Amino acid sequence: MEKIELRNNKTPHLLDIKTLGKEGIERIISAKRRENELNGGKVALLFFEDSTRTRLSFELAAKSLGCIVLSPNLHTSSIQKGETNLDTITTIAAMGVDQIVLRSSKSGFAAEAAQQLGKHCRILNAGDGTNQHPTQALTDLYILKNACPKNWSDMKVGITGNISHSRVANSLIDGLGLMGVNAIHLIGPQQWQPSAIPDIATPFENLEAGLADLDAIVVLRAQWERMKELPRQQITALQHEFRLEAKHVRLMNDGAIVMHPGPVLRDEEIDASILQHPYIKINDQVAAGVIIRERILAQNYS
Numbered sequence: 043m044e045k046i047e048l049r050n051n052k053t054p055h056l057l058d059i060k061t062l063g064k065e066g067i068e069r070i071i072s073a074k075r076r077e078n079e080l081n082g083g084k085v086a087l088l089f090f091e092d093s094t095r096t097r098l099s100f101e102l103a104a105k106s107l108g109c110i111v112l113s114p115n116l117h118t119s120s121i122q123k124g125e126t127n128l129d130t131i132t133t134i135a136a137m138g139v140d141q142i143v144l145r146s147s148k149s150g151f152a153a154e155a156a157q158q159l160g161k162h163c164r165i166l167n168a169g170d171g172t173n174q175h176p177t178q179a180l181t182d183l184y185i186l187k188n189a190c191p192k193n194w195s196d197m198k199v200g201i202t203g204n205i206s207h208s209r210v211a212n213s214l215i216d217g218l219g220l221m222g223v224n225a226i227h228l229i230g231p232q233q234w235q236p237s238a239i240p241d242i243a244t245p246f247e248n249l250e251a252g253l254a255d256l257d258a259i260v261v262l263r264a265q266w267e268r269m270k271e272l273p274r275q276q277i278t279a280l281q282h283e284f285r286l287e288a289k290h291v292r293l294m295n296d297g298a299i300v301m302h303p304g305p306v307l308r309d310e311e312i313d314a315s316i317l318q319h320p321y322i323k324i325n326d327q328v329a330a331g332v333i334i335r336e337r338i339l340a341q342n343y344s
């Protein structure tokens with residue numbers, strides 16, 4: 043299928059958090075008010091992998107900005123007749139859509155789509171495989187900036203659980219590094235540690251040791267859909283050694299917060315009895331997700 047000349051948008055695709063740089067992140071997470079409306083802007087939400095938070099918050103954000111939103115059910119699309127995902131994206135872009143919000147289980151698929159469409163339709167990566175989830179990282183940075191009274195360079199942030207399969211962890215580590223955080227604790231079993239540990243991070247294979255002196259912990263679920271080779275029982279057993287409970291939160295600094303990108307698997311990575319505690323910021327993250335995605339969509343026209 044040939045590339046089709048569409049509208050010539052100026053704003054770069056959002057494929058990863060590094061695309062924004064420190065100033066870009068600061069602008070997005072510090073903006074005080076909505077800068078513009080996108081009346082008549084056309085946004086398509088193409089989710090080739092399941093989602094609740096990202097999909098609906100992008101939809102709400104785009105509609106609040108005055109956009110026309112296409113949110114097709116891809117299980118009833120011509121993909122079922124054999125059309126490729128990339129050809130589906132090109133087809134929807136050819137209808138005059140300005141921005142495509144894209145989720146895929148294939149790492150690097152957002153970059154492939156951006157390569158296919160060029161500058162004519164902006165791709166916003168809403169999570170691609172184990173690679174990147176930039177708007178989740180922006181949301182998490184927004185929460186940290188607003189809930190943690192320290193400067194970025196003094197902040198200590200932990201990430202616990204199935205880090206090696208997590209695009210949330212990858213993009214958050216990149217984002218924290220860009221903002222100047224230089225102490226990240228990666229807490230999980232050896233099998234779930236990243237293959238390369240960034241300079242600013244320290245691996246911990248013991249939950250209690252890793253939590254000491256932290257200002258925030260980001261809890262990740264076991265992404266069992268990306269570990270099909272392992273029996274579910276084995277995944278659950280690994281996870282239970284790192285399940286966050288009230289006694290663990292007490293090991294962190296006073297005022298420390300607990301974050302989770304969702305979906306939460308109750309009593310697997312986190313004790314359900316602590317979910318209503320004020321130090322839990324999960325619903326704040328969800329609410330912030332709408333604000334951040336509005337700003338990202340509107341950035342196209344700033």
Ligand code: CP
Pocket residue numbers: 092093094095096097169178303304305
């Ligand atoms: N955090 C996150 O990406 O959640 P969803 O899969 O529900 O979008």
